[in-house]
Amino acid sequence: MPKLQQKPVPLGSLHKGAKAEIVGLDETGIKTTLRKGELERRLIEMGLVEGTEVEILHEGFPKRDPIAVRAGTSTVALRRAEADAILVHKLSEPQR
Amino acid sequence: MKKKRLSPKVALVGNPNCGKTALFNALTGSRQKVANYAGVTVERKEGLFISPAGTKVKLVDLPGTYSLRARSPDEEVTRDVVLGKMEDEAVPDAIICVADATNLRLNLRLVLEMKKLGLPIILALNMMDEAEKLGMAVDASELSAALGVPVVPTIAIRKEGIQGLVNQIDRTLPIAEVEGLIPHHGACEWTEPSSHDLRDYHREVEAILAQAISKPARPHTATHRLDKLLLHPAAGLFILFALLFFVFQAVFSWAAWPMDLIDGGIGLLTEAINSLLPDGALKSLIVDGVIAGVGSVVIFLPQILVLFLFIQLLEDSGYMARAAFLLDKMMGGVGLHGRAFIPLLSSFACAVPGIMAARTIENRADRIATIMIAPLMTCSARLPVYTLIIAAFVPNQNVMGGWIGLPGLVMFGLYAAGILSALLVALLLKQTILKGAREPLLMELPAYRLPRPRNVALGLYDRAKAFLTRAGTTIFALMIIVWFLGTFPAAPLDATEPAINYSIAGMIGHALEPILAPIGFNWQIAMALVPGMAAREVAVGVLGTIYALSDSGDALQSSLASVLAQSWSLPTALSLLAWFVFAPQCMATLGVVKRELNSWLWPFIMFFFLTTLAYVASFATFRAATAFFGG
Numbered sequence: 001m002p003k004l005q006q007k008p009v010p011l012g013s014l015h016k017g018a019k020a021e022i023v024g025l026d027e028t029g030i031k032t033t034l035r036k037g038e039l040e041r042r043l044i045e046m047g048l049v050e051g052t053e054v055e056i057l058h059e060g061f062p063k064r065d066p067i068a069v070r071a072g073t074s075t076v077a078l079r080r081a082e083a084d085a086i087l088v089h090k091l092s093e094p095q096r
Numbered sequence: 097m098k099k100k101r102l103s104p105k106v107a108l109v110g111n112p113n114c115g116k117t118a119l120f121n122a123l124t125g126s127r128q129k130v131a132n133y134a135g136v137t138v139e140r141k142e143g144l145f146i147s148p149a150g151t152k153v154k155l156v157d158l159p160g161t162y163s164l165r166a167r168s169p170d171e172e173v174t175r176d177v178v179l180g181k182m183e184d185e186a187v188p189d190a191i192i193c194v195a196d197a198t199n200l201r202l203n204l205r206l207v208l209e210m211k212k213l214g215l216p217i218i219l220a221l222n223m224m225d226e227a228e229k230l231g232m233a234v235d236a237s238e239l240s241a242a243l244g245v246p247v248v249p250t251i252a253i254r255k256e257g258i259q260g261l262v263n264q265i266d267r268t269l270p271i272a273e274v275e276g277l278i279p280h281h282g283a284c285e286w287t288e289p290s291s292h293d294l295r296d297y298h299r300e301v302e303a304i305l306a307q308a309i310s311k312p313a314r315p316h317t318a319t320h321r322l323d324k325l326l327l328h329p330a331a332g333l334f335i336l337f338a339l340l341f342f343v344f345q346a347v348f349s350w351a352a353w354p355m356d357l358i359d360g361g362i363g364l365l366t367e368a369i370n371s372l373l374p375d376g377a378l379k380s381l382i383v384d385g386v387i388a389g390v391g392s393v394v395i396f397l398p399q400i401l402v403l404f405l406f407i408q409l410l411e412d413s414g415y416m417a418r419a420a421f422l423l424d425k426m427m428g429g430v431g432l433h434g435r436a437f438i439p440l441l442s443s444f445a446c447a448v449p450g451i452m453a454a455r456t457i458e459n460r461a462d463r464i465a466t467i468m469i470a471p472l473m474t475c476s477a478r479l480p481v482y483t484l485i486i487a488a489f490v491p492n493q494n495v496m497g498g499w500i501g502l503p504g505l506v507m508f509g510l511y512a513a514g515i516l517s518a519l520l521v522a523l524l525l526k527q528t529i530l531k532g533a534r535e536p537l538l539m540e541l542p543a544y545r546l547p548r549p550r551n552v553a554l555g556l557y558d559r560a561k562a563f564l565t566r567a568g569t570t571i572f573a574l575m576i577i578v579w580f581l582g583t584f585p586a587a588p589l590d591a592t593e594p595a596i597n598y599s600i601a602g603m604i605g606h607a608l609e610p611i612l613a614p615i616g617f618n619w620q621i622a623m624a625l626v627p628g629m630a631a632r633e634v635a636v637g638v639l640g641t642i643y644a645l646s647d648s649g650d651a652l653q654s655s656l657a658s659v660l661a662q663s664w665s666l667p668t669a670l671s672l673l674a675w676f677v678f679a680p681q682c683m684a685t686l687g688v689v690k691r692e693l694n695s696w697l698w699p700f701i702m703f704f705f706l707t708t709l710a711y712v713a714s715f716a717t718f719r720a721a722t723a724f725f726g727g
């Protein structure tokens with residue numbers, strides 16, 4: 001798949017069907033109950049780490065939240081608010 | 097220096113849904129015990145098996161986890177046991193890491209972390225049947241070489257590879273013992289990994305996978321297709337609610353005949369003892385105290401089992417995580433976490449296992465909010481009270497064009513009142529004392545699997561055993577106390593009132609009457625509420641005794657209903673129903689809250705908060721009903 005050249009966008013902004021590659025994790029600016037650095041570590045433990053290809057498989061209700069993301073062989077559910085800590089390069093747009 | 101122990105201990109560790117429970121069952125069969133009610137494998141389970149070399153091995157099943165950094169109370173158990181920090185719990189002699197072969201990345205990262213513990217490790221490469229089905233080629237010996245730990249392929253549900261696994265345990269344990277003599281063995285190098293360390297682990301895993309996997313697994317298309325329907329924003333939610341409706345229907349209809357059977361058995365037992373023993377204190381203790389009291393609790397076993405059957409099926413199939421996904425946003429509206437769904441569902445059977453299931457919620461504030469509203473879900477112990485009062489006061493006629501019976505509608509209204517007030521209370525709590533953002537969801541959606549009858553049966557067996565143990569110990573003891581309070585001091589010879597009127601329970605009832613009069617309760621009700629603290633359903637039995645009826649079981653309920661219909665006003669009956677929607681009258685619930693949150697503060701708050709709610713609701717109901725129907 002050709003990589004569309006653009007600057008990284010948060011995973012939380014993508015729609016169902018979009019594919020992307022994780023290029024960075026940045027939890028600053030995310031409102032969370034967790035102590036500093038914890039969200040980043042949890043994301044890595046769930047396999048959401050730089051270099052992983054992800055695809056948005058499903059969206060919840062209402063407000064298309066949370067989202068189910070395929071990462072490698074596993075599928076992870078997370079809320080858009082926290083998905084915004086994951087920076088990605090879009091690989092393909094959903095067909096609408 | 098470590099002494100040779102007779103039965104070495106082996107711990108099972110792995111990601112959630114890797115088949116750990118299935119492997120535990122395959123190794124130990126029914127030789128297992130659970131310390132207590134398990135919500136969803138949150139309790140520490142222990143079992144025994146004899147290895148081919150004749151060693152009796154103790155196997156401990158630890159809660160599933162993605163890392164040793166312990167994010168929730170049940171993950172803390174896992175960490176503390178393997179680090180040897182758990183009180184009364186020796187460090188395991190060896191660890192079996194269980195990994196789902198079709199989903200190795202996250203599993204192997206945990207294995208790398210476990211290696212730092214300095215304990216002997218065996219990797220059980222589970223779900224090899226699935227791996228093959230998905231066209232995956234994984235080389236166990238390459239994997240073993242790359243990881244530096246022995247690897248045994250298994251198919252837990254078919255007990256395949258179990259022989260290889262126990263043989264490997266026999267090879268590993270003696271080495272563990274020899275190494276125990278070397279001073280440096282067991283030097284634990286584990287420290288909490290930083291995000292940098294975690295990235296290093298991941299890179300290492302990628303390198304290992306590249307070496308051991310020649311053909312990757314195809315995606316699980318069946319799961320993907322099912323999810324397209326089951327996670328669909330409209331269809332998925334509709335199916336979820338239809339499913340819940342079906343579960344409730346089943347809890348009441350499937351459990352009906354075994355409950356009748358138990359009821360009949362209790363009746364026969366009572367008759368037998370009545371004819372065998374002479375009248376007197378002993379007979380009264382056995383019949384009125386023990387059989388009536390414990391029997392009124394045991395009768396709910398069928399309902400609890402049916403509910404847990406469904407919970408177990410939903411859990412094993414992988415649907416439970418989907419339910420949490422579907423409900424997360426909506427429950428977020430009142431500040432609850434999607435995972436609160438499981439504890440709240442369990443609470444319809446009984447708040448005790450429900451509150452214990454809340455352990456899977458990591459954040460303390462979220463967990464407390466869930467625990468505090470769990471008792472507002474109408475538990476099955478409230479049913480006999482509802483049934484009795486509805487039978488006495490609600491005319492059995494059809495409404496809404498003959499579609500729905502009025503009694504059923506009232507029952508539904510009582511359930512709905514509980515749920516709605518729970519949501520309001522949650523909202524209130526999260527706006528005030530439990531303020532703060534919700535903790536992240538971050539949850540794996542496992543591939544769908546067909547639940548295995550054997551595993552489901554073993555799970556239900558554990559629950560039944562725990563429930564009956566409780567009935568045989570705690571409730572048994574409480575019933576004896578209640579009987580004592582209701583029997584002594586004995587009535588004077590020229591007594592004109594029922595004997596219970598002169599007893600300690602009677603005195604308490606009379607003392608409480610002035611406080612409860614404004615909400616329409618007479619002294620008989622006040623008295624019934626006291627033993628009702630032990631178990632709500634006992635209130636029915638106590639009312640029966642007070643109204644001087646000697647029958648028990650169904651006969652008691654129908655005749656008691658007609659007595660109540662004559663002696664209570666409708667506002668009083670409605671007020672009592674309102675009371676039972678909120679009343680925190682259950683010592684077991686308060687006890688489990690204390691234990692789970694390790695503080696007296698929260699059970700205290702729960703008690704006063706719910707009592708106030710109950711009082712206000714009853715007061716409002718009583719006044720409104722008096723104004724509407726007349727006193």
Ligand SMILES: Nc1nc2c(ncn2[C@@H]2O[C@H](COP(=O)(O)OP(=O)(O)O)[C@@H](O)[C@H]2O)c(=O)[nH]1
Nearest residue numbers: 112113114115116117118223251252253412545
């Ligand atoms: N096909 C297959 N399914 C398995 C195997 N082991 C476990 N399962 C199923 O996977 C699901 C999750 O297993 P369980 O033991 O509950 O996982 P736990 O969460 O790790 O305890 C259940 O439906 C099991 O029946 C296996 O070796 N092969």
